[in-house]
């Protein structure tokens with residue numbers, strides 16, 4: 001059995017590695033965007049430090065915070081989005097990973113405060129319906145975190161588009177949350193392109209339920 005220091009070391013390595021997906025899939029510019037992961041068996045999570053570039057991010061660069069977002073271990077300051085991540089972990093026990101990006105197409109939908117309608121079977125599979133909009137919220141207090149939790153509790157989607165801001169995704173693991181962020185940007189782009197020459201056709205609600213159930217429970221993903 002490994003002790004807490006070993007578990008924290010594993011999560012630091014995992015979070016550093018997961019950050020590589022953000023530039024690889026074109027989800028981030030400069031230093032915006034971050035991944036966090038809960039430390040199993042402890043009231044802690046690991047997140048990227050603020051203002052650090054994606055080139056050569058190491059496990060040692062990652063910072064450990066408690067569920068109030070306070071720094072517990074690390075040589076740098078936690079991401080400015082840490083309070084939002086902490087709020088999600090405090091209020092959604094099933095969540096093991098959180099991702100935040102300003103990925104272009106998804107954020108364009110958020111700028112219009114328009115949910116992405118469920119017009120693709122892959123959206124039904126992954127999101128179980130439309131990708132919802134959360135309210136406008138200023139960074140710096142609990143408003144963003146509370147808005148993420150309230151919006152996602154009313155939806156099957158693991159992604160929320162925060163109005164005028166960007167994307168937050170959740171998952172049972174950090175990898176699941178990263179996958180949701182990648183898929184969210186992909187469907188935001190496809191539905192945007194579909195709009196250019198006409199009105200995308202919605203998928204019948206019963207078919208959405210059937211696709212979602214199959215993908216989540218039967219198809220090994």
Ligand SMILES: [Zn+2]
Pocket residue numbers: 081100101102165166
């Ligand atoms: Zn942001």
